[in-house]
Amino acid sequence: MTTFDLASATNHLLYTGIIISPVKVVKARGTYLTDDEGRQILDFTSGQRSSLLGHSHPEIVDVVKTQIETVDHLHSTMITEPVADLVLRLARLLPSPLEKTLLLNTGSESVEAGIKLAKAYTGKFEVIALTASYHGQTGAASSATFSKYRNTGLPCMPGQLAFPAPYAYGSPFQRDGKYDWEAEFDYGWSLLDRQSVGSLAAFVIEPILSGGGILELPGGYLTRLSAECKKRGIVLIVDEAQTGVGRTGKMFAFQEEEGFVPDILLLSKTLGCGVPLAALVTSAEIEKGCRNSVFYWNTTHQNDPLTAAVGNKTLEIVERDGLCQNSAERGAQLTQGLRQLQGKYGGWIGDVRGRGLLQGLELVTKPGAAITAKDLGHAVVEKSLAGGLSCSVVPSPAQGSVIRLVPPITVSAQEIDQALQILDQSLAAVLV
Ligand code: PMP
Numbered sequence: 001m002t003t004f005d006l007a008s009a010t011n012h013l014l015y016t017g018i019i020i021s022p023v024k025v026v027k028a029r030g031t032y033l034t035d036d037e038g039r040q041i042l043d044f045t046s047g048q049r050s051s052l053l054g055h056s057h058p059e060i061v062d063v064v065k066t067q068i069e070t071v072d073h074l075h076s077t078m079i080t081e082p083v084a085d086l087v088l089r090l091a092r093l094l095p096s097p098l099e100k101t102l103l104l105n106t107g108s109e110s111v112e113a114g115i116k117l118a119k120a121y122t123g124k125f126e127v128i129a130l131t132a133s134y135h136g137q138t139g140a141a142s143s144a145t146f147s148k149y150r151n152t153g154l155p156c157m158p159g160q161l162a163f164p165a166p167y168a169y170g171s172p173f174q175r176d177g178k179y180d181w182e183a184e185f186d187y188g189w190s191l192l193d194r195q196s197v198g199s200l201a202a203f204v205i206e207p208i209l210s211g212g213g214i215l216e217l218p219g220g221y222l223t224r225l226s227a228e229c230k231k232r233g234i235v236l237i238v239d240e241a242q243t244g245v246g247r248t249g250k251m252f253a254f255q256e257e258e259g260f261v262p263d264i265l266l267l268s269k270t271l272g273c274g275v276p277l278a279a280l281v282t283s284a285e286i287e288k289g290c291r292n293s294v295f296y297w298n299t300t301h302q303n304d305p306l307t308a309a310v311g312n313k314t315l316e317i318v319e320r321d322g323l324c325q326n327s328a329e330r331g332a333q334l335t336q337g338l339r340q341l342q343g344k345y346g347g348w349i350g351d352v353r354g355r356g357l358l359q360g361l362e363l364v365t366k367p368g369a370a371i372t373a374k375d376l377g378h379a380v381v382e383k384s385l386a387g388g389l390s391c392s393v394v395p396s397p398a399q400g401s402v403i404r405l406v407p408p409i410t411v412s413a414q415e416i417d418q419a420l421q422i423l424d425q426s427l428a429a430v431l432v
Pocket residue numbers: 105106107108109111134135136137206210211239240241242268269
């Protein structure tokens with residue numbers, strides 16, 4: 001078993017605001033982690049929402065071994081078979097005119113590239129993102145992040161504008177007991193029109209805002225947004241870091257909205273299934289239409305064979321094994337179980353939301369309760385980990401706590417039941 005000294009290692013890790021877990025994981029297979037005492041822990045975080053097919057899927061392990069022995073890494077002018085296969089596969093899976101792909105490493109890098117491309121295409125510089133957005137940690141990506149994870153107090157890119165995130169559960173825009181998202185949407189544009197200096201380049205958006213509290217875009221939202229962006233010449237960038245590749249029950253979450261096609265689609269986490277891979281996909285028109293120069297991009301690991309081979313295999317397995325359907329079916333089972341918990345712990349669970357296997361449970365405090373919703377969320381996550389379930393907590397726009405459940409899309413019915421049982425026990429222990 002492991003010999004590493006967690007305390008010393010933690011001491012030498014640069015602190016980035018993340019509290020290092022006391023759990024020493026020595027093995028990760030499928031939906032389970034094993035710690036140094038042999039304890040099995042269900043991983044309902046899929047690592048950083050990236051281990052889409054569970055940990056160390058045997059075919060992913062094989063493809064990495066084979067590819068690194070065949071062609072590991074080349075000069076960026078040289079293209080290999082896995083890269084050719086992946087760009088062709090994406091062009092086949094995606095609707096027209098999405099046909100031009102750049103393979104990158106991380107979600108943040110894909111957002112940088114998407115925003116740079118939108119600026120090159122429009123010749124403008126302002127970027128709009130939702131108030132609960134998360135798009136990464138690098139310059140443009142963190143500037144387009146307005147959720148709690150924004151680097152507040154640090155200089156950011158100029159021309160960054162926030163648009164109200166649709167939050168059905170807590171929004172003040174209610175009419176006849178229903179969330180009136182269109183009224184809030186119109187309000188958002190009226191705010192933008194007053195803030196913009198007239199240089200709108202891009203609108204970047206997640207189909208389900210994960211770090212912002214599992215907020216689903218209402219049906220019709222992307223279609224209206226697309227029309228508004230077209231009218232104003234704004235490039236619409238859909239960031240599917242977490243929602244792509246079967247996670248929400250469809251191959252890509254934007255396909256939930258019939259007929260809608262983004263100008264730029266970004267994929268990352270799930271496409272790489274545990275290795276650093278991202279993709280930017282766009283149209284020939286955007287590629288060609290860049291104003292003053294070409295869109296120049298040349299980073300060390302772009303279009304790398306090793307990670308491209310993994311992306312290819314991931315998409316192949318998701319298609320071949322009908323995993324979008326598994327995601328939808330196990331997602332329905334998870335929703336049903338969470339709704340039962342909501343009934344059982346009335347008053348503490350405000351909302352259950354999400355789609356497929358990206359779901360959240362919003363915890364709220366009862367009037368007069370001593371504990372804050374934030375502390376409640378952390379307590380439930382801690383108890384669950386002790387009980388054998390790893391899940392995470394994200395803030396809701398209303399400062400509630402959202403327990404986020406994101407298992408691999410290979411998860412079984414029995415594993416969902418087991419996770420629900422552990423969550424039930426944790427809620428019972430914390431809410432008494
Ligand atoms: N976009 C979204 C929607 C994300 O969830 C994330 C990561 N949480 C990113 C971008 C950034 O990805 P990375 O951490 O790989 O840079």
